[in-house]
Amino acid sequence: MTGKKFIFMAFALFIIFLIIVIIREPSSAQNSGKKYKGAVLQGRVLSPYGPVENARVRVAGEEGYALTDKQGRYVLQAAHPPAARLRVTAGKEGYFNNGQIGGRSGNVGDISLNPVFLNDRSDYRFISPVTCAQCHVKLSQYWDRSKMAHTTSNPKVLDMFYGTDAFNRPGIGPGYRLDNPKSNGNCVTCHAPSVAASSPWSQDLKTALQPNRAEWDGISCDYCHKIRKVISDKSKPSGMTAVLERQASTRGPSILVFGPYDDVVVPPMAATYNPVFNQGKFCSLCHSHYEKIGKSGNWDPGQVYSDSERKGFALKDNTFLPIQTTYQEWKQWQDQLSPDDPNKGKKCQDCHMSWRKEMLPYDNYVVEGMARNMWASYRSPKNIRPHHFDGGTETQLKTALSMEVEGEIEERRLKLNVFITNTNGGHWVPTGEPMRSVMLLLRVFDSNNKPLKMIKGSRLPEWAGVGKVEAGNYAGLPGAVFAKVLQDKEGNLHVPFWKATRIASDSRIRPKDTLTLTFEFAMDDPEDEPTAEAELIYRPVIIPWAKKKNWPVKDISITSSAW
Amino acid sequence: MVGGKQLVKYLQISLLLLLLLLWGSLNPAFAGMIKGTVKVKGLRSPANILVYLTKAPTFSSDLSGAKVVMDQNRLTFTPHVLPVLVGTTVQFPNNDKVDHNVFSLSRTKKFSLGSYKPGEIKTVLFDKPGIVELRCDVHAEMAAYILVMRNPYWARTDEKGRFQIPNSDELKNLGILGIEALPPGKYFLKTWHEKLKSKRTTVIVEKDGDIDLQLDLTRGTPSVLYK
Numbered sequence: 001m002t003g004k005k006f007i008f009m010a011f012a013l014f015i016i017f018l019i020i021v022i023i024r025e026p027s028s029a030q031n032s033g034k035k036y037k038g039a040v041l042q043g044r045v046l047s048p049y050g051p052v053e054n055a056r057v058r059v060a061g062e063e064g065y066a067l068t069d070k071q072g073r074y075v076l077q078a079a080h081p082p083a084a085r086l087r088v089t090a091g092k093e094g095y096f097n098n099g100q101i102g103g104r105s106g107n108v109g110d111i112s113l114n115p116v117f118l119n120d121r122s123d124y125r126f127i128s129p130v131t132c133a134q135c136h137v138k139l140s141q142y143w144d145r146s147k148m149a150h151t152t153s154n155p156k157v158l159d160m161f162y163g164t165d166a167f168n169r170p171g172i173g174p175g176y177r178l179d180n181p182k183s184n185g186n187c188v189t190c191h192a193p194s195v196a197a198s199s200p201w202s203q204d205l206k207t208a209l210q211p212n213r214a215e216w217d218g219i220s221c222d223y224c225h226k227i228r229k230v231i232s233d234k235s236k237p238s239g240m241t242a243v244l245e246r247q248a249s250t251r252g253p254s255i256l257v258f259g260p261y262d263d264v265v266v267p268p269m270a271a272t273y274n275p276v277f278n279q280g281k282f283c284s285l286c287h288s289h290y291e292k293i294g295k296s297g298n299w300d301p302g303q304v305y306s307d308s309e310r311k312g313f314a315l316k317d318n319t320f321l322p323i324q325t326t327y328q329e330w331k332q333w334q335d336q337l338s339p340d341d342p343n344k345g346k347k348c349q350d351c352h353m354s355w356r357k358e359m360l361p362y363d364n365y366v367v368e369g370m371a372r373n374m375w376a377s378y379r380s381p382k383n384i385r386p387h388h389f390d391g392g393t394e395t396q397l398k399t400a401l402s403m404e405v406e407g408e409i410e411e412r413r414l415k416l417n418v419f420i421t422n423t424n425g426g427h428w429v430p431t432g433e434p435m436r437s438v439m440l441l442l443r444v445f446d447s448n449n450k451p452l453k454m455i456k457g458s459r460l461p462e463w464a465g466v467g468k469v470e471a472g473n474y475a476g477l478p479g480a481v482f483a484k485v486l487q488d489k490e491g492n493l494h495v496p497f498w499k500a501t502r503i504a505s506d507s508r509i510r511p512k513d514t515l516t517l518t519f520e521f522a523m524d525d526p527e528d529e530p531t532a533e534a535e536l537i538y539r540p541v542i543i544p545w546a547k548k549k550n551w552p553v554k555d556i557s558i559t560s561s562a563w
Numbered sequence: 564m565v566g567g568k569q570l571v572k573y574l575q576i577s578l579l580l581l582l583l584l585l586w587g588s589l590n591p592a593f594a595g596m597i598k599g600t601v602k603v604k605g606l607r608s609p610a611n612i613l614v615y616l617t618k619a620p621t622f623s624s625d626l627s628g629a630k631v632v633m634d635q636n637r638l639t640f641t642p643h644v645l646p647v648l649v650g651t652t653v654q655f656p657n658n659d660k661v662d663h664n665v666f667s668l669s670r671t672k673k674f675s676l677g678s679y680k681p682g683e684i685k686t687v688l689f690d691k692p693g694i695v696e697l698r699c700d701v702h703a704e705m706a707a708y709i710l711v712m713r714n715p716y717w718a719r720t721d722e723k724g725r726f727q728i729p730n731s732d733e734l735k736n737l738g739i740l741g742i743e744a745l746p747p748g749k750y751f752l753k754t755w756h757e758k759l760k761s762k763r764t765t766v767i768v769e770k771d772g773d774i775d776l777q778l779d780l781t782r783g784t785p786s787v788l789y790k
Contacts, residue, residue: 342664342675342676342677342678342700343675343700346700346701350700350701354701355638355661357638360637361637380660381660382660382661390703395704396703398703398706399704399706402668402696402698404669404670404694404787405787406670406787407790419670421668423696423698424700424703514668533784534784560784561787562760562761562785563787563790
């Protein structure tokens with residue numbers, strides 16, 4: 001070989017080497033040193049029936065995932081650098097999650113997904129939350145502090161069912177049993193769903209917790225995580241029902257659970273990915289309540305709700321009463337948003353299962369103790385849903401509504417505009433039980449603290465409380481009230497839902513909507529500088545009921561504003 | 564005949580006089596500051612109370628270089644109350660570990676930045692005076708205020724409740740330069756704190772110096788910034 005040829009060949013080899021290096025590691029120069037490029041992993045997801053399409057594949061705990069193609073193949077760009085052992089997982093609705101270990105080469109062995117064979121057993125005994133709390137310590141604590149954990153033993157619910165008061169004295173209405181002595185009603189469907197699922201759904205509330213086989217108070221871990229599907233069922237109060245898959249251990253001692261994770265592949269859980277856990281539809285099971293009134297209904301939905309609201313509540317005629325519509329309120333708000341609206345896609349879980357300051361520092365695991373050491377996946381806090389289910393609490397309400405006051409003096413009149421906005425509620429405020437209300441209280445006085453006389457504007461109704469103002473009685477004061485008011489056939493207002501035959505009014509505040517209320521006050525001195533103070537108060541139970549039942553009036557001041 | 568050295572001296576003096584004249588025309592009759600102490604009942608600390616003038620002399624300021632930040636970290640907006648001059652652009656970095664969606668439905672400024680990830684920064688121009696209540700769409704505890712001021716004559720009280728207007732140090736941080744004192748005149752001074760009743764008082768700044776005030780505030784609902 002001549003010298004020239006040798007140099008030419010060496011040069012050509014160098015160029016080829018460079019090209020190979022660039023193709024294999026295009027940014028290795030940039031990433032050399034501190035930052036590594038994520039691993040590229042590839043493989044197949046199979047089931048006993050062949051390749052699985054649209055399975056979600058990820059490195060356990062990572063945010064990014066890939067979907068498999070028709071042949072069950074995937075190419076996954078992981079955030080994790082190549083390592084000797086990467087746990088690659090796959091999940092798809094209807095299959096148990098599974099995984100494989102991927103190595104440095106990037107090739108991953110076939111992941112086989114086994115279908116969940118349907119074998120729901122009504123004699124299944126739900127697992128105690130105490131069992132779950134052994135590993136999911138914090139999640140269980142958050143849940144146990146929530147109202148969700150104690151819906152069966154909620155004293156107000158029991159008082160309303162039996163017609164008792166706070167001192168457990170009988171015969172104090174309203175009470176379902178007082179009006180329907182022989183009926184068990186349908187309360188257990190939502191207030192004790194595991195009982196309703198295991199035995200007849202119409203049951204006495206108190207005995208629901210004392211059957212020969214123990215059930216658990218409230219909406220327990222195992223009940224929710226046994227939900228395979230949420231489907232419509234007009235026989236249920238919400239119009240929806242949960243399709244459960246109650247099976248005893250399927251893989252050794254593993255517990256069958258449905259949940260939002262497609263990457264839980266560890267022995268204690270026989271986990272199966274279920275997208276409904278990340279959808280508002282899941283909450284529709286209970287945060288919706290319709291009462292059939294048949295032809296006895298004499299109400300006109302068109303007088304209370306707009307066309308789009310009636311459509312959102314599915315009110316085709318006047319034979320149903322929408323008692324609680326939290327889910328429908330959220331859904332119709334979401335449905336009317338344009339695709340580029342920043343609020344599009346917000347779900348119940350985003351707010352009611354979000355992080356709270358008291359929980360900080362953020363956690364990266366959903367299990368604690370030995371379970372964490374043995375099986376846990378490191379996760380971004382974005383991928384963890386703390387189970388606090390906060391709602392109707394001070395924390396949640398303080399930012400739910402906002403208010404601004406604008407004033408103008410014209411001769412001897414003070415004109416006030418009060419702007420009330422549903423800032424953070426993804427549903428109408430107040431929502432849920434119609435016994436809840438929000439009140440606007442307006443106090444206007446001159447520079448000598450003498451109240452000014454209102455000459456135009458609304459006043460709080462009698463059911464805002466008659467008596468001393470200091471005791472929370474605001475009837476007749478300048479202001480307004482926002483609530484859903486149920487009426488019976490005799491024309492009585494604020495009746496319990498089982499007696500209602502019409503919705504008399506519904507002034508609750510729609511999501512992101514701003515209401516403008518106008519008031520006018522007479523001024524003695526046009527040169528004076530009066531002050532207007534407005535306060536928004538959340539009242540969980542209207543005062544006439546609270547007085548009858550001896551329940552304490554626990555108002556929450558939402559916000560206040562002054563001009 | 565005037566010598567060369569003398570000529571230079573005359574020129575120097577003339578230049579100095581000219582500069583003084585120019586200074587005087589740009590900063591007419593600056594007199595002093597409004598200083599004082601705020602005492603509060605019902606609050607642990609008298610710090611972070613905004614004291615400001617509702618009407619003030621005209622001014623001009625270039626805000627393009629200002630770097631004003633409302634941070635988001637550990638589910639908290641920091642600072643909780645941020646006064647800015649109208650026309651200021653505020654940065655909203657997400658320095659947290661979860662996504663946030665900063666928005667406001669206040670009539671002063673309505674905006675929604677949409678959900679954005681840790682490490683990202685978004686900006687908003689505040690072009691109208693008034694109170695802007697900030698919220699995060701998914702974290703109910705997150706709330707803060709941006710107070711969009713008509714003029715740069717404001718101060719926030721320190722931990723002992725002390726303030727001085729103008730506060731050139733704070734204004735420098737907001738990119739507002741050249742405001743050292745107030746011209747003589749009658750001013751309306753007002754306070755704002757989310758838990759305190761606003762107080763309004765008249766202040767007369769004389770030609771010959773600073774004013775010393777004491778303000779006593781009680782818990783209550785604050786008023787709007789400007790009526």
